Amino acid sequence: MAVLERPRTPRAGTARAVGLALALTATVIWSGNFVIARALHATVPPVQTAFWRWIVALVAVAPLTLPEVRRQWxxxxxxxxxxxxxxxxxVTLFNTLIYQAGRTTSATNMAMIAAGSPLLIAAFDRLGRRRAAPAPDGAPDDGAPLGPRRIAGMLLALAGVVVLVGGGSPAALARLDLAPGDLWMLAATATFAGYSALLRRRPDGIGQRAYLFMTFALGAAMLLPAYGVSLAVEGGFPLTAATAGPLLYIGVLSSAVAFFTWNKAIALVGAARAGVVYYLQPVCVALLSYAVLGEGAGPVQVGCMALIVAGVALGAGGKR
Known part of the structure; x- marks a missing residue:
């Protein structure tokens, strides 16, 4: 009688490294969203930006995902x-809220507020874990208490973000007023945390690619009524290189590529640990602003970035 050999599973350390690298990839790509939200705020209405983003994303992922969708229907x-x-x-809420926020607040403020996602992701993940069965597809059991090391890393990274926004001056930080865009961004942060926690409960039998296509398709469908209202009230937008280029970026990279890598990262390392990597977003936005806008980074910014990177390394690492 033949003996069936158990399938090999990747070593925990390798899976963790791959998962963190994928989370970092998604974070870097998503950082461009804040710059694009500011770049398009005067030419493309937020709902229309979000709608065409997901239409582009659906076209990009359809050839690779539709066969899996048919098999798993x-x-x-x-x-x-x-x-x-x-x-x-x-899909429907998170990115639409980002584009709405970009109308009345800066990319730096949006990135700073988004850096609060890991705390909400961890909280929502714990709430979901209390009511859910174990995660499918070999996802890590990340429902244990965060532990002092990960909490310390999250607080260290958060401290770096807060000081970065305040420019190293407590007085400047105290004068930071919440614009309407900041409130929209707070709502976006909460929806992203809920989405990331929900990913851990992805139903067994639905693959990553099928899950991606279905969320894109359903999210775009839910945006369609709001898109019609936006067209009637605000009118359309001119299709030029200045609008088509950013829409292609957010449709192909920020949607098709980044969402796949983020979903896979959560499957490998869990929502809470992947969320800690999300703290790097303000650093990525600062570097992107330097590359695109020529804005330099002073000693305070460099020091804060070091705090954020150290916090991510402390909070996302293993026991060793």
Missing amino acids: PVIRRHLPHLAGAALLG
Whole structure:
């Protein structure tokens, strides 16, 4: 009688390294969203930016995802409520709120507020874990208490973000007023945290690519009524290189590539640990601003970036 050999699983250290690298890739790509939100705020209405982003994303991922969707359709149909919830949070609301925030606040403020996501991700993940069965597809059991090391890393990274926004001056930080865009960004941060925690409960039998396509399709469908209202009230936008280029970036890279890598990262290392890497977003935005706008970084900015990187390394690492 033949003996079936158990499939090999990747070593925990290798899986963790790959998961953190994927989370970092998504974070770097998503950092461009804040610059684009500011660049398009005067020419493309937020809802229209979000709608065309997901149409472009669907066209980009369809050739690779539709075969898997067809094979898994019976399972997908049974779990449409879960998929609709993930699409509402991660597709319909999250990025639309970012583009709305970009109308009245700076890219730096948006990145700073987004850096609060790891704390909310960890909290939502714990709440979800209390009500859910173990995660499918070999996802890590990340429901244990955060532990002093990870908490210390999160607080260290958060301190770096706060000081970075204040420019090293407590007085400047105290004068930081919350613009309407800051409030929109707070709402976006909460929806992203809920989406990331919900990813851990991805139904068994639905692959990464099928999950991605269905959330994109459902999210775009839910945006369609708001898109029609925006067209009627605000009118369309001119299709030029200045508008088409950013839409292609957010449709292909920020959607098709970044969402796949983020979802895979959570499957490998869990929502809380991947969320710690998200603290690097203000650093990425600062570097992108330097590359695109020529804005230099002084000693305070460099020191704060070092704090953020150290906090991420402390909070996202293993026990060793």
